[in-house]
Amino acid sequence: MTTQPGNPTREPIPFGLALAAGGGLTLMIVALGIGVVQGVSADTNLIGLAFVGGLLLLIAGIIGWFSVVRPFANFDDINEPHYHGHHDDHHGDDAADVTEHADHDAAHAAQPVLPHG
Numbered sequence: 001m002t003t004q005p006g007n008p009t010r011e012p013i014p015f016g017l018a019l020a021a022g023g024g025l026t027l028m029i030v031a032l033g034i035g036v037v038q039g040v041s042a043d044t045n046l047i048g049l050a051f052v053g054g055l056l057l058l059i060a061g062i063i064g065w066f067s068v069v070r071p072f073a074n075f076d077d078i079n080e081p082h083y084h085g086h087h088d089d090h091h092g093d094d095a096a097d098v099t100e101h102a103d104h105d106a107a108h109a110a111q112p113v114l115p116h117g
Contacts, residue, residue, distance in 0.1 A: 021061025027054030
């Protein structure tokens with residue numbers, strides 16, 4: 001099975017943990033909604049168990065996601081420059097640079113402009 005870059009299931013463990021956390025949050029909201037709709041006649045034990053179960057699913061999903069993905073370990077420091085693929089060595093020939101940029105601008109101007117939509 002090949003996975004596509006935009007496919008959210010390409011990494012099944014974080015996806016499953018996100019589903020667990022989302023399911024827990026949904027279960028908590030449904031339990032509270034049932035309690036509001038049924039009012040005084042609501043079974044408080046069932047609603048309480050559903051709410052606690054949803055809360056445990058939410059906490060387990062969040063903690064599991066943080067332990068697997070580790071977003072704090074891949075933090076990008078804005079004050080530290082990173083290499084982005086541009087060459088920093090300049091050859092000192094300014095006339096050649098001006099000609100190269102003029103050729104690039106002329107090629108850009110020759111491309112047709114297509115409207116979006």
